[in-house]
Amino acid sequence: MSQDHAVHAPGQVAGGWRPGDPAAGRQFAELGELPLERGGSLPDTTIAYETWGRPNAARDNAVLICHALTGDAHVVGPAGPGQPTPGWWDGLIPAYLDPTDWYVVAANVLGGCQGSTGPSSTAPDGRAWGSRFPAITIRDQVAAEAALADALGIDRWAAVIGGSMGGMRAIEWPLLYPDRVATAVVLASTGYASAEQIAWCAPQLAAIEADPHWHGGDYYGTGEAPLAGLGIARRIAHVTYRSEYELAIRFGRTPQGDGRFAVESYLDHHAAKLAARFDPGSYVVLTRAMNSHDIGRDRGGQHEALRGLRSRLVVAAVDSDRLYPPRLSAELVDAHPAAGPLHLVKSPYGHDGFLIEVDQVGQLVADVLH
Amino acid sequence: MSQDHAVHAPGQVAGGWRPGDPAAGRQFAELGELPLERGGSLPDTTIAYETWGRPNAARDNAVLICHALTGDAHVVGPAGPGQPTPGWWDGLIPAYLDPTDWYVVAANVLGGCQGSTGPSSTAPDGRAWGSRFPAITIRDQVAAEAALADALGIDRWAAVIGGSMGGMRAIEWPLLYPDRVATAVVLASTGYASAEQIAWCAPQLAAIEADPHWHGGDYYGTGEAPLAGLGIARRIAHVTYRSEYELAIRFGRTPQGDGRFAVESYLDHHAAKLAARFDPGSYVVLTRAMNSHDIGRDRGGQHEALRGLRSRLVVAAVDSDRLYPPRLSAELVDAHPAAGPLHLVKSPYGHDGFLIEVDQVGQLVADVLH
Numbered sequence: 001m002s003q004d005h006a007v008h009a010p011g012q013v014a015g016g017w018r019p020g021d022p023a024a025g026r027q028f029a030e031l032g033e034l035p036l037e038r039g040g041s042l043p044d045t046t047i048a049y050e051t052w053g054r055p056n057a058a059r060d061n062a063v064l065i066c067h068a069l070t071g072d073a074h075v076v077g078p079a080g081p082g083q084p085t086p087g088w089w090d091g092l093i094p095a096y097l098d099p100t101d102w103y104v105v106a107a108n109v110l111g112g113c114q115g116s117t118g119p120s121s122t123a124p125d126g127r128a129w130g131s132r133f134p135a136i137t138i139r140d141q142v143a144a145e146a147a148l149a150d151a152l153g154i155d156r157w158a159a160v161i162g163g164s165m166g167g168m169r170a171i172e173w174p175l176l177y178p179d180r181v182a183t184a185v186v187l188a189s190t191g192y193a194s195a196e197q198i199a200w201c202a203p204q205l206a207a208i209e210a211d212p213h214w215h216g217g218d219y220y221g222t223g224e225a226p227l228a229g230l231g232i233a234r235r236i237a238h239v240t241y242r243s244e245y246e247l248a249i250r251f252g253r254t255p256q257g258d259g260r261f262a263v264e265s266y267l268d269h270h271a272a273k274l275a276a277r278f279d280p281g282s283y284v285v286l287t288r289a290m291n292s293h294d295i296g297r298d299r300g301g302q303h304e305a306l307r308g309l310r311s312r313l314v315v316a317a318v319d320s321d322r323l324y325p326p327r328l329s330a331e332l333v334d335a336h337p338a339a340g341p342l343h344l345v346k347s348p349y350g351h352d353g354f355l356i357e358v359d360q361v362g363q364l365v366a367d368v369l370h
Numbered sequence: 371m372s373q374d375h376a377v378h379a380p381g382q383v384a385g386g387w388r389p390g391d392p393a394a395g396r397q398f399a400e401l402g403e404l405p406l407e408r409g410g411s412l413p414d415t416t417i418a419y420e421t422w423g424r425p426n427a428a429r430d431n432a433v434l435i436c437h438a439l440t441g442d443a444h445v446v447g448p449a450g451p452g453q454p455t456p457g458w459w460d461g462l463i464p465a466y467l468d469p470t471d472w473y474v475v476a477a478n479v480l481g482g483c484q485g486s487t488g489p490s491s492t493a494p495d496g497r498a499w500g501s502r503f504p505a506i507t508i509r510d511q512v513a514a515e516a517a518l519a520d521a522l523g524i525d526r527w528a529a530v531i532g533g534s535m536g537g538m539r540a541i542e543w544p545l546l547y548p549d550r551v552a553t554a555v556v557l558a559s560t561g562y563a564s565a566e567q568i569a570w571c572a573p574q575l576a577a578i579e580a581d582p583h584w585h586g587g588d589y590y591g592t593g594e595a596p597l598a599g600l601g602i603a604r605r606i607a608h609v610t611y612r613s614e615y616e617l618a619i620r621f622g623r624t625p626q627g628d629g630r631f632a633v634e635s636y637l638d639h640h641a642a643k644l645a646a647r648f649d650p651g652s653y654v655v656l657t658r659a660m661n662s663h664d665i666g667r668d669r670g671g672q673h674e675a676l677r678g679l680r681s682r683l684v685v686a687a688v689d690s691d692r693l694y695p696p697r698l699s700a701e702l703v704d705a706h707p708a709a710g711p712l713h714l715v716k717s718p719y720g721h722d723g724f725l726i727e728v729d730q731v732g733q734l735v736a737d738v739l740h
Binding site for chain 2: 192194195196198200202207210228231232235236239244248251253261263267271291294322325
């Protein structure tokens, strides 16, 4: 399997930013102790973030961009030392979100591995958190972003925008902090992790946790990491991110020179790429956070939660998305009295359409902020 | 993970029938050397089979039932010693296929693990085949069934009926042996493994082959087997066999007492069940055989292959099937001049609907044989 090539030098943790690596475009906010939804707290929380543009005098031009599962704070711009990937939403800034007008902020999510506190971070005892990293929720991630907003002096976002797992934060934001969000833009996402979404995560979690290098989550410092398991998880996830139609048209039954099918090599490639840049421990922590997502929890259900929402809500689904099917987005607008129509992004690519169809999504963002 | 409970006593291979186990309802045909499509041959091929009813004097009342990936020759009837599962199509016989009229035959597929020759079988050198088991195709499986038909004295089947992987054999049968099939009944299947089907198999194969107990396929006799990997494969496959709608209605976000989600426990259960009864080596061999499926290979493509088909062709798809979407079934009837309309089984259950909706499918079979 090609992820076997993605081995790291002994003593190195799997993919992910480590203190001492080049900061690239990142800044770091030291946010202190963060209380957690399920009890307890994280001490010494750090959130890595990038910004584009500057706050205006009224500080009412701030926009928060929330990344998806394996994204980071690098929304646009090239890869380079300390930054393993080019921007995951290249094309959005400046064409549709001009930093001469807007102060754009993007944070690496709590639990992540690109500079924010996660399981690969060093705990107060000097060892990696590993299995001791607490089970966090989407609400905890939003609370960390709110602490970042405090640190940046942003009382209220003009918009909080996110897709997929980022959309989970975008919809949680105005529910947790009703006065701090003018407009939430929720793309290819949902008000709760569905049974199917949880079901797809089950073999992904099992694959990582069955990897002999997992060591119950305490592989940091062993010189090895459960990269084969992470690669299996990525293959599963990647198919859910695309569409049957695209795979049929793009690959069909075409063989590779090595006797494998082209679609198998394609999945191998994506598995190896992720294994080289992402920490399996973060993948597990963030997956479980997504599974926890339910805006109706302790709020009387989704409908009741949305009924009282005072922020403007803009929701878009990708028509061919099978992982976050449009009906889940429709439930959001149906439950919010002033949400307006559900926007449909037309795409043959499935869930990933929210990233690929940057012109449609960018125009929606531009219209929202107009 | 619950499949950890499905451990076997040292020295035992994972699930699957072994010589010396009770035969249950099975008979065994010793078919000698079987030439293989990709060259070479299998010596001393054994095919396990069950029968219901008796051949009539004209020997024109024989029906062959072809099982899917993890099925076996036990179409109907209880589980018992030597037979780990009740019939996978209970309800079909006698209600829709009466053994007072029909001589029904079902064989465990070549490469399987319920009495037919597969990777867990003993090779001529006295050791298990393991990694030395040749890469077989659906056509090889049909050739083995044709050798069984010879042994049974059946020149021509009144019908060859199969769903999913069994449907692959049902459509290959009249193409390989045009004079030996009156009617082929192809359920929830396809003329070729699609890019998506191959893509879903990729993480399943990777999970089994990454299991430390896999040993390159030569784990037989080690006292251990890659059951964790097989369980991960089953979780993936099982989600593809069902529908998003069913999972949402049936499980939603319901928690279990142990803090896990009900849908997670459901997948754990299916993983453990399969690990207790099925051989991971067979799973790999049969998965690769399914990936090889392409009725158009060496026949000028699917359309050309079907254009010359002389047998009657009856095709049914499950309306909610996302693994074998109805369009693949439609391609079969569209390419065959006399195929008749595509039958649609109405079901909320997805691909597994061809097993669950036994009344709809049974009525179709009864109508075909009327």
